[in-house]
Amino acid sequence: MSAAATKVAVVYGTRPEAIKVAPLIAALEDDERFDATAVVTGQHREMLDQVNSLFEIVPRYDLDLMRPGQSLNSIVARAIDGVDDVMLIERPDLVVVQGDTSTAMAAGLAAFNRGIKVVHLEAGLRTGDLDSPFPEEANRRLLSQVSRLHLAPTAHAAENLLREGVDPDRVRVTGNTVIDALLTASRWVRPSDDPALDALLTEGRPIILATAHRRENQGDAMAAIGSALADIALARPDVTILLPLHRNPVVRDAVIPRVEHLQNVAVTAPLSYADFTKAMAAAKLVLTDSGGVQEEAPSLGKPVLVMRDNTERPEALAAGTVRLVGANRARIVAETLRLLDDPRAYAEMANTANPYGDGLASRRAVAAMAELVGTGKREADFVPA
Structure with missing residues (x-):
């Protein structure tokens, strides 16, 4: 390491953030x-x-901020204070934050208030609706105001930033680092944490992988998702629905009573990243309200039905790898059965190039950061194949 090396603090707090910053670190x-x-x-x-262990990351600082029942404002306040303490000790030249979590927004604001350049990884995602997803849409917009370098995953995300008046010289299109991580994980050869999962994935039945956790889907919408999964299981007893369910009791109480009596619905605890990647690879298709899964599954050739009314990732919609179905019980069921029963419809979604990355996003991000501090030059922007 050079004596004049640029000091970079990478701040993250959730599993999706960890997956996406791991290849950059x-x-x-x-x-x-x-x-x-x-x-x-x-x-x-x-x-x-789990993710830090899988990618062999040993954090230098662990703020351990979570407390039972705390509010969003409490999380943000504690994160600002904790990150600020680290800034005073480390005095980094750059602070990297990822995506749109409360952690990312708080860390970006803490760094900005200390006069430290903020680098926003996965910048420029927008739904156009400040309340959906909540609070992520607001977080990502706020981060755009304090960032000095915007690492947009796609050209569309970059265009969002330019329309908002961001300096074009501060925007780079890198592709998404989640594809870098996924391609690394897909090469791992290891048994699942749960032997029963390996048995399920290898028994030969078609598998639908389903995830649901979004805050805006809690309540009646989550109940509708649970009912839709039950309808699918009853309509197609030859199919297994694998449902790694979020630990949030609001989510579990809405979904589990609707599916627990069905033998072809396998409800599990949240899967490790390695196991989830393995499950995606084995699945016939994916039902989700997650953002990251919309990017990952197409790289494995899996159609994705998104159980949300909008998405900040329209590239997949345009490419045809993703379809919005909302938290609408009838539509979730109809679109799922169509993909299971119509080979042409399935092929149209499965055989499309992923618009989100080629596995080189981290390299482009590092080059852009080097240019920002005057120690290198950017690479050409990512363009989908």
Whole structure:
């Protein structure tokens, strides 16, 4: 490492953030121009630790911020204070935040208030609706106001930023680092954490992988999702629905009573990243309200039905790898059965190139950061094949 290496603090707190920053941290650690420090807030405690272990990341700071029942404002306040303490100790040149979580927004604001350049990884995503997803849409917009370098995953995301008046010289299109992580994980050869999962994935029955957790879907919408999964299971007893369910009791109480009596619905605890990647690879199709899964599954050739009314990832809609079905019970069932029963409809979604990345996003991000601090030049923007 050079004596004049640029000090970079990478701040993250949730499992999706950890997955997306893991390849960037590895790329920074391999580049002598940078001295990278991993800072975790612990917003997703157990799931975050799993990802750090899988990617062999040892955080230098663990703020361990989560408390039972705390509000969003409490999370943000504690994150700002915790990150600020780290800024005073480390005095980094750059702070990298990822995506649109409360951790990311708080860390970006803390760095900005200390006069530290903020680098926003996965910048420029927008739904156009400030309340959906909540609070992510507001977080990502706020981060755009304090960031000095915007690492947009796609050209569409970059265009969103330019329309909002962001300086074009501060915007780079890198592709999404989640594809870098996925391609790394797909090469891992290891048994599942749960032997029963391996048995399920290899028994030969078609598998539908389903996830649901979004805050805006809690309540009646989550109940409708649970009912739709039950309808699908009853209509297609030859299919297994694998449902790794979020630990949030609001989610579990809405879904489990609707599916627990069905033998072809396998409800599990949240899967480790390695196991979830394995499950995606084995699945016939994916039902989700997650953002990251919309990016990952197409790389594995899996059609995705998104149980939300809008998405900040329209590239997949345009490419045809993703279809919005909302939290509408009848529509979820109809679209799922169509994909199971219509080979042409299935092929149209499964055999489409992923618009989100090629596995080189971290390299482009590091080059852009080097240009920002005057130690290198950017690489050409990512363009889908």
